[in-house]
Amino acid sequence: MLFRQLFEKNSSTYSYLIADTDTKQAVLIDPVIDETxxxxRLLNEFGLTLKVAMDTHTHADHITALGKLRELTGCETYMGQQANSSCANDSFHDGSEVVVGKIVLTALHTPGHTDDSYSFVLNHEGQQYLFTGDTLLIRGTGRTDFQNGSAIDQYNSLFDKLLKFPEETWVYPAHDYKGWMVSTIGEERQHNPRLQVKDVIEYKKIMDNLNLPNPKMMDVAVPANRACGNL
Amino acid sequence: MLFRQLFEKNSSTYSYLIADTDTKQAVLIDPVIDETxxxxRLLNEFGLTLKVAMDTHTHADHITALGKLRELTGCETYMGQQANSSCANDSFHDGSEVVVGKIVLTALHTPGHTDDSYSFVLNHEGQQYLFTGDTLLIRGTGRTDFQNGSAIDQYNSLFDKLLKFPEETWVYPAHDYKGWMVSTIGEERQHNPRLQVKDVIEYKKIMDNLNLPNPKMMDVAVPANRACGNL
Structure with a gap:
């Protein structure tokens, strides 16, 4: 397996390139249009064929590269079934498997940040990787105040799904704003301030009182991303 | 072993936290003052004691956290013997071993970007890690036009030292400006445009014609970094 975490500076977005080194087939998670x-370049240097580009959810802070990558490589583009994407080739739902050569990514529906938020699970040589999108961030969680977000749903996604994974599971989020790149489920259980709540009521109270401004690009990015990044 | 690559956005610097999980002793390579x-926070969350903070070279684009970390944690601060640091506790030279618990980092003098440029070699569970500072970057190399830099020395450091490591050796540089985080010696040999030269003369010609502006922070950062970040 070839695995690379990639960073887009303007929106502090992490994208993930994962490839099966035998079949040379690759998948990109959460690619950003400016980095196309x-x-x-990376795909060419590694001699990889991009089979799938997919988003963990409809992003509000950057424009997806899904459409552009499909245009340039002929890859499939996937989004969650709740995304109402007008252009993705196919959608995933809870339990869907995205198979790229010997790589299998299992979709976990983890709504809360948005109703179309998914995480992906990958098992490789005894190590589990969780790509958590904006659901579980490093020492944080994604805001829940737009795009059918719900603090209650997010609490359930976190506590009933993601935190059930073993402590040593890698957590690879869609963003980090402080330059930390990876975490583990054990670390987040212990040190993520939002996960130290006693119940869903306390969690909802925190999330309802964040008073964050709207993402700068939201009005452009959300409709563009429903169309795979085509404005 | 605990290993974390950390990113400082303003100067696109990568710093590295490496710790022995048994003795809980840690080392930081190329820490940036703004991230202290x-x-x-990370050291506390992991229950680690910082034993050593060290710089691969005297940086010109950001201020080191060495002095600040020593003040706060009592750690040792190391720089290369050519750095003429007025404050580091100790200096390393070619072949020096920096030992932190069961972690052993071997210093390789790799001058060229500056005369005090070092790389560090780490072996862990059959995998080699090279921390290459600004000597070998991902698809690039550090400029050689100030601080006693030398394109000829850098050519020798690259071709006679770093590129002699096995293909699968991880390359962890001090910077990347395009959001790529890691590479391998094999990748750099094959795809780094500056390493495709036929000889040292061609390399020197490339480096002599880069015509780069001085780093914005150079006049402040270099003297500050000779004093461990104390202005």
Whole structure:
């Protein structure tokens, strides 16, 4: 397996390139449109064929590269079934398997940040990787105040799904704003301030009182991302 | 072993936290002063004692956290013997071993970007890690036009030292400006445009013609970094 975490500076987004080194087939999770050339360069250098590009959810802070990558590579583009994407080739739902060569990514529906938020589970040589999108961040969680977000749903996604994974599971989120790149379920259980709540009521109270401004790009990014990044 | 790559956005610097999980002793490579709180938080969360903070070279683009970390944690601060640091506790030279619990980092003098540029070699469970500072970057190399830099020395450091490591050796640089986080010696040999030269003369010609502006922070950062970040 080839695995690379990639960073887009303007929106502090992490994207993930995962490839099966035998079949040379690759998948990109949460690619950002401005980095398209960089992805194409990496794919070419590694001699990889991009089979799938997919988003963990409809992003509000950057524009997806799904459409652009499909145009340039002929890859499939996937989003969650709740995304109402007008252009993705296919959608995933809870339990769907995205198979790229010998790589299997299992979709976990983890709504809360948005209603179309998914995480992906990957098992490789005894190590579990969780790609948590904006559901579980490093020492944080994604806001729940737009795009059918719900603090209650997010609490359930976190406590009933993600935190049930073993302590040593890698957590690879869609963003980090402080330059931390990876975490583990054990670390987040112990040190994520939002996960130290006693119940869903306390969690909802925290999330309802964040008073965050709208993402700068939201009005452009959400409709664009429903159309795979085509404005 | 606990290993974390950390990113400082303003100068696109990568710093590295490496710890022995048995003795709970840690080392930080190339820490940035603005991130000091973040390092302290991580050390506390992991229950680690910082034994050593060290720089691969005297940086010109950001201020080191060495002095600040020593003040806050009592750690040792190391720089290369050519750095003429007025404050580091100790200096390393070619072949020095920095030992932190069961972690052993071997210093390789790799001058060229500056005369005090070092790389560090770490062996862990059959995998080699090279921390290459600004000597070998991902698809690039550090400029050689100030601080006693030398394109010829850098060519020798690259071709006679770093590229002699096995293909699968991880390359962890001090910077990447395009959001790529890690590479391998094999990848760099094959795809780094500056390593495709036929000889040292061609390399020197490339480096002599880069015509880069001076780093914005150079006049402040270099003297500050010779004093461990104390202005």
């Amino acid at each position: 050339e960089s992805y194409i | 709180e973040s390092y302290i």
